[in-house]
Amino acid sequence: MQRRRTGLVAVMSALGMTATLGGCGSSDGSADVTLELVAADYGDSKANSSQQYWDTLVKGYETAHPGVRVEVSVYPWTDVDRKVGERVAAGRAPDLAQIGAYADYAAKGELYSADQVLSIPVQADFASQLTEAGQMNRVQYGMPFAASTRLLFYNKKLFADAGLTPPQSWSELAADAAVLKARGVKFPYALPLGPEEAQAETMQWLLSGGDSYTDDVGTYHLDSTQNVDTLTWLKNELVGKGLTGPVAPAKLNRADAFAAFARGEVGMLNGHPTLMKAAADKGVKFGMVPMPGVDGRAKATMGVADWMMAFKHNGHREQIGSFLDYVYSEKNVLAFSHEYDLLPVTTSASQAMSADTKDKDLVPFLDELPTSQLYPVGKTSWASVSADIKRDIGKAVAPDGSPSGVLGTLQRTATIRDSKD
Structure with missing residues (x-):
């Protein structure tokens, strides 16, 4: 994993x-x-x-x-x-x-x-x-x-110094990130969409937006309206406003984001249990809350x-x-x-x-x-689809990126790969 x-x-x-x-x-x-x-x-x-x-x-x-x-x-x-x-x-x-x-x-x-x-x-x-x-x-x-x-990790000292409370919705997350940016925090929200594990960060956000990679019967629908809306929000409200730090999400890997959190340079990021020890070993005081959703707590998290x-x-x-x-x-x-x-x-x-x-x-x-919801690992096509997501998803939130275009291309490729299962 x-x-x-x-x-x-x-x-x-x-x-x-x-x-x-x-x-x-x-x-x-x-x-x-x-x-x-x-x-x-x-x-x-x-x-x-x-x-x-x-x-x-x-x-x-x-x-x-x-x-x-x-x-x-x-x-x-x-x-x-x-x-x-x-x-x-x-x-x-x-x-x-x-x-x-x-x-x-x-x-x-x-x-x-x-x-x-x-x-x-x-x-x-x-x-x-x-x-x-x-x-x-x-x-x-x-x-x-x-x-x-996954849970949303936040730096307790940075939040306390800024008078912030952990976010419970996307709008609160963006507002907290804006305050942290104004106070000079290097990565207000770390968004690792680099090739190491972009499929994980992406799925967590898609779930918090109310959808995922597949529908209820296991058919790929990466370019659903909800998924496009989720990546569009990320592109416009976080990345486009400079709230994700100096490294482009497409070039930020999870390991580097975790290391930055352990150095006290990150306000918020999605993390799993191993981040606890890494942060504690460096003396970083952190809190953990469920991932925010569009209007409140996300209905599902990623497993x-x-x-x-x-x-x-x-x-x-x-x-x-x-x-x-x-x-x-x-x-x-x-x-x-x-x-x-x-x-x-x-x-x-x-x-x-x-x-x-x-x-x-x-x-x-x-x-x-x-x-929690897991990757569609029962599909033989998932390994290839996951590799496609790792390679391309970061482009969707780039300044000149198109969430609908990137997700549409990924969906067409996933459909072809799935037909060969």
Whole structure:
């Protein structure tokens, strides 16, 4: 999930909840199997690399299941999807992959469905909207692994010095940004529409304007009237009035915007949980509120999920199921979420997090999850459409840009790509 740095449930088989999947190694030790997992790295240094998380988890699993070995290869987000793709193309698919998208592999019949590998209690424990996002043709192939939502972060000192309160509508956000600009704040509102993660910032704004990338039946409608109105407002009321800072939105990446916030140079921006630590480490006092909508709080926020998928290639269905039941145990989901400031993907771990006072900083993000909307990841065309948005959406709010023109072009291309699904 770009993402970056930013959970999981007790061994269901050990609790006797899945007699079939729990029997991964026979009592005489004859069912020795090695599972291969390729996973993404959510850490930002060697000290908190995801490899350490997986090493600890695997050690616990192998101790309880002597008939199964698990080998985990961790790669940076810049490489992991490609690594899995290359292995699959070469006929060496791993048993499991924890990456950003599942749809291409599901469409080609290369994946087990979730109900083929998970015990019923584990599959039923996923948050409902994440389960739906993991489905293709109403069958779940993508198993959510990590999730996050977005809130509007604001610099408390800058707001207090200016006598401002957090905005609850677009007009209030623009008015606050104008005051911050007049006081010399470098980025009154940071609008990262650069190629790193423009599809995320765009979707958050489209949702706050009352629409999204697709309609209720999953058909692309990027150039809807509401979406055009949203980008037109951004172009005229924020970018055009110089309220988004000295870097053109098309050239501002999310990582750079986050770094600027941590330096105290940003008044407001959309952020996910990992920004909390980055800002706190630099001594920036910040607040978080739901994203404003046109006339009040937005009806939905953006959610992001990364995915676990199980490949059929090696035929290790039972062993994969037993391992995944362990991966999605409450203690393991929570351990991952705590390590990388991400949200649990299971109801049981979410309830535990909500009840733990040590997790109070994550609760506002957790509260947004039930009404969040995710990218249309069940469409095989989404990866290409997302790349188109990253490349072109910043042009829509440029001084000479045309929101209707850019969105219209994106819509025509998306329709063509979708027809090839």
